[in-house]
Amino acid sequence: MKVQARDAIVEKILEFKKKRNAIILAHNYQRAEVQEIADITGDSLELSRAAAKTDNDVIVFCGVHFMAESAAILSPRKTVLLPEMSAGCPMADMVTVEGPRKTKREFYTDVLGFTFEFADEFTLRDIKKKHPGVPVVAYVNTSAAVKAESDICCTSSNVVKVIESLKEDTVICIPDRNLSAYAAKRTKKKIISWDGFCNVHMRLDADDVKKAKTAHPDALLVVHPECPPEVQDMADHITSTSGMLRYCKESPHQEFIIGTEEGLLHRLRKDSPAKKFHVLSTEMVCPNMKRTRLESVVRVLETMDNVISVADEVRVPAKRALDRMLGIV
Ligand code: 13P
Ligand code: SF4
Numbered sequence: 001m002k003v004q005a006r007d008a009i010v011e012k013i014l015e016f017k018k019k020r021n022a023i024i025l026a027h028n029y030q031r032a033e034v035q036e037i038a039d040i041t042g043d044s045l046e047l048s049r050a051a052a053k054t055d056n057d058v059i060v061f062c063g064v065h066f067m068a069e070s071a072a073i074l075s076p077r078k079t080v081l082l083p084e085m086s087a088g089c090p091m092a093d094m095v096t097v098e099g100p101r102k103t104k105r106e107f108y109t110d111v112l113g114f115t116f117e118f119a120d121e122f123t124l125r126d127i128k129k130k131h132p133g134v135p136v137v138a139y140v141n142t143s144a145a146v147k148a149e150s151d152i153c154c155t156s157s158n159v160v161k162v163i164e165s166l167k168e169d170t171v172i173c174i175p176d177r178n179l180s181a182y183a184a185k186r187t188k189k190k191i192i193s194w195d196g197f198c199n200v201h202m203r204l205d206a207d208d209v210k211k212a213k214t215a216h217p218d219a220l221l222v223v224h225p226e227c228p229p230e231v232q233d234m235a236d237h238i239t240s241t242s243g244m245l246r247y248c249k250e251s252p253h254q255e256f257i258i259g260t261e262e263g264l265l266h267r268l269r270k271d272s273p274a275k276k277f278h279v280l281s282t283e284m285v286c287p288n289m290k291r292t293r294l295e296s297v298v299r300v301l302e303t304m305d306n307v308i309s310v311a312d313e314v315r316v317p318a319k320r321a322l323d324r325m326l327g328i329v
Pocket of ligand 1: 028042043045141155156198226239241
């Protein structure tokens with residue numbers, strides 16, 4: 001986009017933002033130009049907290065569907081807008097309360113283009129029935145309906161604290177098998193894991209790490225807990241997206257290989273302009289996160305379309321699970 005055209009859109013966004021008394025929240029994976037017009041950028045936990053406490057009438061959520069849904073659950077009196085309705089998260093779709101119509105094997109084949117080893121359980125209700133009394137810890141990357149059927153939520157930055165806060169010795173963690181593997185190494189509790197995954201982080205393997213380390217021998221490797229265990233095991237540090245921002249800024253080290261979605265590199269470079277950052281693989285692009293553009297933001301502010309709302313019978317129990325998480329960390 002030409003600079004003049006971009007400036008005109010940015011001006012319009014600012015004008016509408018004032019008119020609507022809106023706040024713009026953007027996830028760390030958003031396009032650089034979207035991060036630049038946001039009032040707050042952050043990881044899932046920071047954005048949930050911001051959505052819960054804002055005084056603005058309208059929240060424009062530049063991210064994926066489950067994130068805007070969490071904002072709508074936490075702030076029912078606010079109008080929550082998702083600039084691109086088709087921005088979903090395949091991992092969040094991997095667990096349903098009931099159904100799905102397809103087997104998990106069919107689902108993974110259709111949505112992701114490859115088959116995957118799968119557990120016997122088919123739905124959240126099935127796994128709960130199989131393990132009565134075992135609490136369910138739901139990663140925020142889940143639908144409102146799934147949160148409503150869960151005991152507590154977690155994000156990549158607080159999963160271990162959340163598990164430790166529960167009195168039970170065994171917990172069910174949904175939907176990310178890699179986040180479960182990360183947590184299992186950091187708690188003595190038994191974790192029964194769902195076998196979902198992020199199709200972006202799942203592309204990484206030990207070969208990517210070896211190549212990147214050969215190309216950048218002085219760099220530290222920092223990865224997201226959604227990466228496969230073989231990648232986590234080779235990392236110097238594992239943390240959420242905002243955890244990576246803090247770690248790289250505070251570290252005396254000057255060079256880093258980053259194992260997460262490439263959008264994070266914008267903030268990393270902005271926060272630490274003298275340091276060097278390399279993405280672990282050029283395939284680390286989440287197409288859903290990239291759907292949102294400045295044009296989508298100005299359009300929803302103008303039309304007030306794409307409102308995300310959750311019916312009270314789901315919203316109230318889902319809020320309980322989110323509030324329980326926000327209360328302990
Ligand atoms: P963070 O909470 O670390 O920002 O992660 C969200 C996400 O979707 C990672 O793929
Ligand atoms: Fe979902 Fe993965 Fe995209 Fe995060 S990076 S929003 S987990 S698909």
